[in-house]
Amino acid sequence: MSSSTLKPTVVVVGNGMVGHKFCEKLMARSSTFKIVIFGEEPRPAYDRVHLSEYFNGKTAADLSLSMAGWFGDQDIELHLGDPVQEIDRVHKTVRSLKGLVQPYDFLVLATGSSAFVPDIPGIEKEGVFVYRTIEDLELIRGYAPHAASGAVMGGGLLGLEAAKALLDLGLPDPHVIEFASRLMPRQIDSAGSHLLESRLKKLGLQIHLNKTTLAIEGEGRIEALQFADESRLKVDMLVVSAGIRPRDELARLAGLQVGTRGGILVNERLQTSDKDIYAIGECALAGGMIYGLVAPGYEMADIVAANLAEGSKSFKGFDMSTKLKLIGVDVASFGDPFIAEPDCRTIVFEDRYHGIYKRINISGDGKYLLGGILIGDASAYNLLLQTVNNRMSLPADPGDLILGYRSGAPEGAGAMDLPDEALVCSCESVSKGDICKAVTEQAADTIDGMKKCTKAGTGCGGCIPLVKDLITGTLKASGRYIKNVLCEHFDHSRQELYDLVRINEVRTYDEVLGRYGKGDGCEICKPAVASILAACWNDVILKQATIQDSNDRYLANIQKGGTYSVVPRIPGGEITPDKLIVLGKVAKKYRLYTKITGGQRIDLFGAHVGDLPDIWEELIAAGFESGHAYGKALRTVKSCVGSTWCRFGLHDSVSFAIEVEERYRGIRAPHKIKGGVSGCVRECAEAQSKDFGIIATEKGWNLFVCGNGGARPQHAQLLATDIDKETCLRYLDRLLIFYIRTADPLTRTATWLNKMEGGMSYLKNVIINDSLGMNAQWEREMQALVDSYHCEWKEVVESPELRRGFTHFVNAPRKKDPHIAFEQMRDQVRAKEW
Amino acid sequence: MVTKTTDMSTATNTPIKDLRWFNACRVEDIPADGGACIRHGDEQIAIFNFSRRGEWYATQNLCPHKRQMALSRGMIGSAGEQCEPKVACPFHKKTFSLLTGECLGGEPYHIRTYPVRIRNGKVYIGIEK
Numbered sequence: 001m002s003s004s005t006l007k008p009t010v011v012v013v014g015n016g017m018v019g020h021k022f023c024e025k026l027m028a029r030s031s032t033f034k035i036v037i038f039g040e041e042p043r044p045a046y047d048r049v050h051l052s053e054y055f056n057g058k059t060a061a062d063l064s065l066s067m068a069g070w071f072g073d074q075d076i077e078l079h080l081g082d083p084v085q086e087i088d089r090v091h092k093t094v095r096s097l098k099g100l101v102q103p104y105d106f107l108v109l110a111t112g113s114s115a116f117v118p119d120i121p122g123i124e125k126e127g128v129f130v131y132r133t134i135e136d137l138e139l140i141r142g143y144a145p146h147a148a149s150g151a152v153m154g155g156g157l158l159g160l161e162a163a164k165a166l167l168d169l170g171l172p173d174p175h176v177i178e179f180a181s182r183l184m185p186r187q188i189d190s191a192g193s194h195l196l197e198s199r200l201k202k203l204g205l206q207i208h209l210n211k212t213t214l215a216i217e218g219e220g221r222i223e224a225l226q227f228a229d230e231s232r233l234k235v236d237m238l239v240v241s242a243g244i245r246p247r248d249e250l251a252r253l254a255g256l257q258v259g260t261r262g263g264i265l266v267n268e269r270l271q272t273s274d275k276d277i278y279a280i281g282e283c284a285l286a287g288g289m290i291y292g293l294v295a296p297g298y299e300m301a302d303i304v305a306a307n308l309a310e311g312s313k314s315f316k317g318f319d320m321s322t323k324l325k326l327i328g329v330d331v332a333s334f335g336d337p338f339i340a341e342p343d344c345r346t347i348v349f350e351d352r353y354h355g356i357y358k359r360i361n362i363s364g365d366g367k368y369l370l371g372g373i374l375i376g377d378a379s380a381y382n383l384l385l386q387t388v389n390n391r392m393s394l395p396a397d398p399g400d401l402i403l404g405y406r407s408g409a410p411e412g413a414g415a416m417d418l419p420d421e422a423l424v425c426s427c428e429s430v431s432k433g434d435i436c437k438a439v440t441e442q443a444a445d446t447i448d449g450m451k452k453c454t455k456a457g458t459g460c461g462g463c464i465p466l467v468k469d470l471i472t473g474t475l476k477a478s479g480r481y482i483k484n485v486l487c488e489h490f491d492h493s494r495q496e497l498y499d500l501v502r503i504n505e506v507r508t509y510d511e512v513l514g515r516y517g518k519g520d521g522c523e524i525c526k527p528a529v530a531s532i533l534a535a536c537w538n539d540v541i542l543k544q545a546t547i548q549d550s551n552d553r554y555l556a557n558i559q560k561g562g563t564y565s566v567v568p569r570i571p572g573g574e575i576t577p578d579k580l581i582v583l584g585k586v587a588k589k590y591r592l593y594t595k596i597t598g599g600q601r602i603d604l605f606g607a608h609v610g611d612l613p614d615i616w617e618e619l620i621a622a623g624f625e626s627g628h629a630y631g632k633a634l635r636t637v638k639s640c641v642g643s644t645w646c647r648f649g650l651h652d653s654v655s656f657a658i659e660v661e662e663r664y665r666g667i668r669a670p671h672k673i674k675g676g677v678s679g680c681v682r683e684c685a686e687a688q689s690k691d692f693g694i695i696a697t698e699k700g701w702n703l704f705v706c707g708n709g710g711a712r713p714q715h716a717q718l719l720a721t722d723i724d725k726e727t728c729l730r731y732l733d734r735l736l737i738f739y740i741r742t743a744d745p746l747t748r749t750a751t752w753l754n755k756m757e758g759g760m761s762y763l764k765n766v767i768i769n770d771s772l773g774m775n776a777q778w779e780r781e782m783q784a785l786v787d788s789y790h791c792e793w794k795e796v797v798e799s800p801e802l803r804r805g806f807t808h809f810v811n812a813p814r815k816k817d818p819h820i821a822f823e824q825m826r827d828q829v830r831a832k833e834w
Numbered sequence: 835m836v837t838k839t840t841d842m843s844t845a846t847n848t849p850i851k852d853l854r855w856f857n858a859c860r861v862e863d864i865p866a867d868g869g870a871c872i873r874h875g876d877e878q879i880a881i882f883n884f885s886r887r888g889e890w891y892a893t894q895n896l897c898p899h900k901r902q903m904a905l906s907r908g909m910i911g912s913a914g915e916q917c918e919p920k921v922a923c924p925f926h927k928k929t930f931s932l933l934t935g936e937c938l939g940g941e942p943y944h945i946r947t948y949p950v951r952i953r954n955g956k957v958y959i960g961i962e963k
Contacts (some may be wrong), residue, residue: 433846488914510867510886520886522911523922523929546868550924558924564902808903810863811872819878819896819903834900 007034010308011094011104013084013250015039017048018297019110019343020065025305027074032775033308035076036102040083041133049294051160054137054167058121065135068338087254087273101759106308108275109251110301112347113244113282113292116151122216131162140239144169151225153167153176154241155183158323162239163205164327175206175233177213177225179242187333189320191350192373195357199329202355208233228631244292246283253692259285268314270304278304287317295426302429318388319426323374330378331356335371335388336361342390344370348700349402349755352378358402360384369401382466384414386422415469416477424470425463430456439474446471486745487524487822490517494670495742498532509535509547516577528553528745531632534668535740538788540795541668542802551630555792556612558604560831561820564612565605566592568619569628569665572639572657572677573600582622590615593828599636599674602625606829608816613803616793625791626666632746634675637661637734638686642679642696649679650696657685660694663729664736667785670743670752673736674708688716691749694733697785699725703764705735706753713749717760730779734767737778853949853960856893861955869921871895871906874959879948880906881918881957882932884919891932892948892959897923899943913938 010026014021023035039045046063054063078097086095093103115130117123127147129140135769142152149169153164155178156766159780166174176183182193183200197207212228216238225233246263257265257273263285270278270286278299291297296318306313321334339361340346356376363370369387374380380402386392386403395401418424422431432455438444444453450467451457457464485491492500497516497606506512509529511523534541541548542555551557556564568583583602587594591612592604607615616626629635631770637660640646641651657677662799664673677685677694687693699722707716731782743752764769796802807813822829836923858872864883878895891944895903899909908929910932919932930945949960 489911519917520884520910520919521915522920523909523927526909526911544908546865550909550938553907557908558904804931805865809869809873810870811859815873817878817903834902 007032007399007827008105009034009036010106010108011035011084011102012108012110013094014110014112014247014281014283015041015045015078015080016110016112016281017045017065017294018112018301019108020045020106021298022110022280022301022305023074023076025302026308027076030306030309031231035074035342036079036104037076038079038082038084038096039101040081041135042081042082043134046134047673048133051131051137051564052168054134055141055165060134061801084250087277088251089254092276100114104276105277108304109272109277109279109283111250111283112248113246113290115240116243116245117240118213118242120213120216120220122222123240123662125216126221127217128216128222128238128467129219129239131158131165131241133726140165140237143170143237144171147171149174149235150237150239151177151233151235152239152241153177154243154479155180155207155209155498156186156241156243157184157322157326158244159241160184160200160326162241163200166239166400167204167327171237175208175235176200177208177211177233179210179212181210183207183209184331187337188331188373188375189338189359190361191348192357192375195350195355196326196329196331198352198377199355200327203327203329210641240450244290245287246290248283250422251283259288266315268316269307269312270300270315278307286315289317290316291320293320295429298427299429312707319385321371321388321426323378329373330376332374332378332381333372334381334385335369337371337373347399347402349399360398360402362394362398364735369394369398372402374402374536379465382424382463386418386424386466390419390422392417408634415466416473424466425454425456427463428458430454432470432674435470437522438475439471440478442472444573445475450664466583486528489513489519489521489525492516494528494532494745496528498536498741501529502536507533507539509533509748517529521547523549524745531670531745533666535785538666538790540790541792542796542805545805549632554609554612555626555630555796557606557630559804559821561833562817563606563608563820563831565629566612566615566619567597567601567627568624569627569661570601570659571665572635572637572654574654575602576590579624580618582624582781586615586618588609591620591829593830597629597636600638601629601636603629606831608808608820610807610813610816612806613797617797618708620791620794620797623642626793628666628792631666631668632671633666634661634664634673637664637675637677638690639677640679640682640684642677646679648682649678650698651701653677653679653685653694654698655703659725660729660732663786664732666789667738667740669740671746671748671750673749680780689713690716692716692735693730697722702729703728703731706749708748708750714754716750717753719760719764731767733782734775734778735763737781738766738828841902849895853962855958855961856921857959858959859864861952861957869906871903872959874961878903878906879951880921881917881959884910884932887919888960889919890950890952890957891919891921893921893930893932893935894946896945897925897928898930898937898945899923899941899949900925905945908911912926914921920943936954943949 015037044066059246082098084094084096093101095101115132121506130136137830150166152159153776155176163174165174182190183196211223214228215226216222217226224237248258248262250262252258264270264272264279266279266284266286272279281297301319303313303315323332347360347579358374361370368391391557392804418432422432424430424432438453442453444450457467479598512529526547530547545553561567587604592606595603597603618807637657639654639657643649643651673691675692676685678685678687679696687695688704689707689709693716695702701723703720704716705719739749808817809815821832864870864881866885869880869882880889880893880895895906897904902925904924905921907924910921913920920929922929935945935947951958
């Protein structure tokens with residue numbers, strides 16, 4: 001590069017997270033600098049925040065902050081494993097370990113920190129480690145198999161991370177030794193620590209507080225810790241994580257001013273006592289503080305980049321609010337977590353059953369939030385932090401902030417109320433304004449798009465829910481999201497179309513499209529309208545085969561390779577030995593793979609499309625019927641064995657499950673529906689994870705609704721208690737029709753309820769108190785569906801015309817698809833990998 | 835069933851005179867506004883009867899995404915203001931233009947299309963000589 005000799009040279013000492021961020025920021029702001037980096041570690045910058053994931057299967061490459069080749073592409077000179085040894089401020093050069101002498105115009109010290117190792121006798125023994133770099137982790141990993149027990153010195157943030165690493169390495173019940181009287185003393189209070197302690201104990205950690213370690217004992221290698229209270233703990237290895245110490249030795253050597261307790265002194269522009277030398281990150285002492293978190297380090301990187309590139313930006317301190325997941329437990333603290341009465345008013349919520357602690361500190365006049373602590377559930381963190389930082393006014397009942405909006409306001413309300421300058425992603429310092437602008441000006445309307453545009457959410461990821469709310473909110477505000485339409489062919493929502501179809505008695509897709517739509521339809525509106533037509537009229541769906549989703553078109557589930565699976569209904573999961581034998585015979589005859597499903601049925605996989613009618617003919621002859629496993633319809637009602645056999649059972653859950661399944665079988669809905677009936681509170685049918693769950697009580701049945709498993713599991717909520725069977729069915733009739741009428745396509749009952757204004761109390765009012773006055777009509781509509789039930793497969797088996805549709809080649813009906821291939825596995829077939 | 839005698843030449847670079855036409859199936863073998871698969875030697879061809887528009891299309895049956903013989907079982911429809919005819923693969927809903935064979939999701943997949951001709955209730959597909 002001939003031009004680079006003309007460019008002013010910025011030398012960066014240290015290639016950690018902050019040093020790396022500085023290069024990114026400077027490159028983004030200006031191309032007039034040549035950058036030369038010296039790093040001590042043998043690898044380029046990596047994500048130290050998620051270091052413990054290294055024991056969780058992540059590799060050094062996964063943790064790397066830059067793509068291979070990034071430095072070369074950016075015209076940055078990178079010297080790894082070659083720390084700077086000396087700064088010559090007079091000639092403005094640095095000299096590296098390998099003897100390189102590099103001139104600089106500006107020097108940025110990002111030397112970070114080292115682990116603070118207390119001066120305890122025996123600290124040099126074998127088996128004592130620090131927890132700082134990937135090399136440290138490799139040493140720990142190498143030693144752990146030789147150790148039967150381990151301890152971590154330090155119960156702060158990093159110490160608990162290190163304890164997790166020991167757990168991941170398979171050390172049983174590692175000890176955490178903390179000098180202070182509580183865990184994470186910088187972030188949380190005693191009550192919070194207490195709760196965190198009990199959760200961590202459950203996960204296998206042994207916590208020792210108020211422990212001063214006097215000596216590390218052992219012959220050459222660690223064998224035990226000796227404490228000031230004269231107690232002793234036998235351990236084979238120790239990880240020291242007692243804090244950090246700024247790496248300021250290079251600065252001291254160069255005669256730069258340092259703090260009395262370490263750290264390179266910097267002014268607001270982050271200049272050291274030499275105006276051409278800057279210091280950022282954990283090595284810098286700014287405003288009397290060492291900032292040991294990555295977010296303020298990134299902020300410093302941005303400020304120095306800005307000051308070098310064009311202008312004047314100053315560092316005014318940084319909010320030390322933090323949220324993290326420690327060994328699976330959410331811990332967050334924000335604003336001033338410790339301020340206490342009488343300087344504020346405090347609201348505390350403690351739930352020892354679920355292990356949740358929340359504290360918020362409110363100004364004496366009740367107007368503002370000052371800070372707080374969240375443990376076990378930090379979902380409100382982003383909103384609370386924004387409320388503090390932007391001095392947003394509090395709701396009438398500030399307790400709502402941590403207890404949820406008891407009036408049922410949807411989660412995420414309020415995101416759009418934030419001021420534009422509100423910092424949403426603190427890792428990448430992206431504001432609410434930046435995010436909204438990216439939505440409107442760069443069409444970044446997905447999380448991935450937003451990450452590309454703004455980098456928001458690419459750091460710790462904690463802000464992603466808030467980013468999502470902002471994207472949705474901005475789209476709504478710009479009018480792009482307001483109308484909920486089915487797809488490009490219909491300017492109506494599913495609910496509107498449902499009403500139009502029912503009121504005007506429209507019976508075919510072509511008629512619906514002709515009257516209410518445009519174009520020729522698509523794979524979104526065709527199955528949605530098919531579902532509406534089925535829910536309204538319950539006609540044979542194969543009369544309009546080509547508007548059905550692929551599974552409905554062949555009344556079977558298409559599987560890898562192009563074969564189908566067959567699932568006959570087994571109501572309540574009860575089946576006779578004779579029927580089991582039939583399933584076995586059919587499976588053998590057609591060479592099908594058999595597996596018990598999650599819904600207490602038997603799934604037969606690997607059927608050729610041309611064999612489906614023959615298979616079903618045999619199954620129907622043996623008394624089976626379609627299980628609708630292919631449809632967005634009622635699937636199964638799972639049951640436990642109940643009072644007929646179980647010594648705990650209160651009522652006959654199997655009989656009730658069969659009754660309910662047979663009542664609603666085949667009914668099509670916006671999404672699949674599953675139910676469960678349990679004979680007692682032990683809940684062996686897992687009914688609370690279903691769209692409806694019925695659980696026996698001494699006096700009758702409890703009805704839970706709108707739960708589901710799947711990607712985002714949600715427990716069903718209690719709708720009614722101690723009701724009899726008839727009432728239960730009546731409530732279910734109403735609930736299901738209400739859902740079928742009003743839910744968007746492919747929306748499960750749980751999401752439907754989540755989106756419902758007023759939530760559960762509204763739903764109760766509709767179903768139980770008939771607040772809409774619709775219940776009588778809905779019950780009639782449900783009864784019409786129940787009465788018009790027919791087995792779809794029976795229709796096909798008995799109709800030569802419908803049977804003709806089940807073939808792979810229409811010009812060679814008997815020939816099977818030669819493309820289909822199987823492999824053997826555990827004495828059965830499986831689909832060949834694609 | 836009444837069928838017109840029509841030529842349905844879908845987009846292809848091959849001049850009509852260089853094509854050989856073979857009888858693939860009968861008109862009634864392909865469901866209205868849907869598709870079905872025929873075999874021609876070792877080839878599998880998906881034929882679509884876009885009856886709503888009075889148009890016929892044919893493409894390869896193989897969806898290039900996961901190499902599944904499935905396109906004939908896909909739903910057809912239209913995309914955009916120009917009402918570009920398309921088919922959606924039943925496996926993962928990748929959509930392809932029935933005119934050009936381009937993947938409408940912008941992914942670098944392409945399917946082969948064939949011209950279709952209807953004569954006396956029979957469906958003919960044109961392939962290069």
